[in-house]
Amino acid sequence: xxxxxxxxxxxxxxxxxxxxxxxxAIYSQHTKDGVLAxxxxxxxxxxxETEINxxxxxxxxxYPKNEDFGKTAWSVGIDEKYAxxxxxxxxxxxxxxxxRAR
Numbered sequence: 001x002x003x004x005x006x007x008x009x010x011x012x013x014x015x016x017x018x019x020x021x022x023x024x025a026i027y028s029q030h031t032k033d034g035v036l037a038x039x040x041x042x043x044x045x046x047x048x049e050t051e052i053n054x055x056x057x058x059x060x061x062x063y064p065k066n067e068d069f070g071k072t073a074w075s076v077g078i079d080e081k082y083a084x085x086x087x088x089x090x091x092x093x094x095x096x097x098x099x100r101a102r
Contacts, residue, residue, distance in 0.1 A: 042073035
């Protein structure tokens with residue numbers, strides 16, 4: 001299964017992985033100018049194997065979509081100490097859980 005990248009560019013930002021467990025991750029969010037804009041903590045969803053136009057896309061880890069926030073993903077502000085605390089709390093809550101994308 002393809003794992004999340006350590007750096008992801010999306011929504012006009014650069015996200016850098018700070019830490020992860022088997023099923024949770026925390027990324028710092030940076031503007032296009034490199035300024036820290038916040039942190040995102042989430043339970044990693046698994047995308048099912050899919051075929052698109054005859055090409056097989058294997059099962060993979062997914063970065064959260066906008067609609068995931070407040071459910072399985074949270075923006076936790078700019079303070080890294082607080083963000084890491086929330087990451088630990090969410091990781092403990094999600095331990096052993098697998099979320100499959102629909």
